[in-house]
Amino acid sequence: MARVPYFDRPDLAPEHQDLLDRPINLFRALVNSPGAARGWSSVGHYIRHGSKLDPRLRELAILQVGYLTRSPYEYSHHVKIGHDFGVSDDDIRGIAAETEGRASALEPLAKAVLKAARQMTTELAISDSTFAQLRQSLDNERLTDLVLTIAFYCAVVRVLATLQIDVEGDYLPYLKQFPLPPSPAPTGG
Secondary structure, three states: OOOOOOOOHHHOOHHHHHHHOOOOHHHHHHOOOHHHHHHHHHHHHHHHHHOOOOHHHHHHHHHHHHHHOOOHHHHHHHHHHHHHOOOOHHHHHHHHHHHOOOOOOOOHHHHHHHHHHHHHHHHOOOOHHHHHHHHOOOOHHHHHHHHHHHHHHHHHHHHHHHHOOOOOHHHHHHHHHOOOOOOOOOOOO
């Protein structure tokens, strides 16, 4: 159960109702602060509709963040969205393989994108060697868009976890088809 209320369009002032044109639970929670929700949505809109980064690579990076952080909401939503942008079931299985250090059939650029997403998620920044590998295929604009995409979705998973946003029923089958790895056992402390 979410830590803040979910709102529907009629609950909002008329000037903010457009924020729920896509009434997913994340947005229904973010509208507790309409100004923040509007800024958040504008970055997300740019990433999805304005960036020149290949949409399949973008979705692979987002899925890697969701998989690595075990974010059921982010991961399930982007399995569906990824399919809409050319991510195959084999690509999704490749994310799991690459994360676990196993071989995959993904092409070198996709592997570098996934590695970059893992490094930014767990180590804060992309290593020099991974950045150099990305630079071989991506110009400065696409590299910048990739970094911003990964950073934004690192923020998304933290918001989702902290606000305890519920996965909508329509997305649960994606978690059954492509399960997240189990959480590590807690350590004493």
